Structure formats: C-alpha cells, structure tokens
Amino acid sequence: MDVRCMIARMNTNTSRPLSPHLQVYRLPMTALMSISHRITGAILSGGMLLIAALLVTAALNVQWFDMVMTFARGPIGTIILLGWAASLYYHTLNGIRHMIWDMNPDAITQTKAEMSGWLIIAATIAMTAGTWYLATQGV
Secondary structure, X not given: OOHHHHHHHHHHHHOOOOOOOOOOOOOOHHHHHHHHHHHHHHHHHHHHHXXXXXXXXXXXXXXXXXXXXXXXXXXXXXXXXXXXXHHHHHHXXXXXXXXXXXXXXXXXXXXXXXXXXXXXXXXXXXXXXXXXXXXXXXX
16 A cells, blocks of 8 residues: 555544645744735835826826825825835835845844844834824925
C-alpha cells in the first residue's frame, strides 16, 4: 500500500483537514505586511486613475471640475483622499524597508522584521493624522 494512501486514510478517520485552514492559522507579521503592500499598491494605482480623471475634468469643463472638487471636500471624498494618503505612506515606508533588507539581508531576523513592521504601521498612522490635521487647518 502506498504511504500517501495510508496518510489520507488516517486523516479521514480523524476528521481533520490535511493542512491548516486560514481561519485557524495565524499569518506572521511579515506575511500580513506583504499582503498589505500589494493591496496598497493597487489602491495607489486606482487613485492615480482618479487623479488623471480629475485633471481631464479640469481641462474639459469648469463646472465638472467644481462638482468633483465639491465631492472631494465632502466627508466621503475626505475619507477616500485620506485612505489614499495612508496607502501612499504605508507603501513608501514598506518599500524603503524592503530596500534596506535587500542591501543587508544578513541583518534580518524575525524579531527585527516584526518590530519594523509595527514601526511602519505607527509611522503611517502618524503621517496620515498629520495630513488630516494640515488638511483641516486649510494648509
């Protein structure tokens, strides 16, 4: 009898999954940061399309531009712009972290990777809060 068949039969009898399920398995900090880096990259791409659309409306029609700017200054537009700014800060800081790792791969440890991840999250929150503060002050 094949070993794989024996293992499959044993798992059938124990009623447990062959591999850990994502709802049970806790992803490490580096995996979550990597996934977040990709998501923020996609958000930045979508945001650039919106900025390009804003520039096109500015060139085509003043009334359309005023309508878009009124939306951008409203609560939903503010949330979208702050989310885009947070994505920009996070993606940039995480990219710098990866460049540092590329320059010195021997210095990477699990503890340093997790600590730098939390530092990037804190810096992103601080920079986004600073942006929000400056935006509300009319700067």
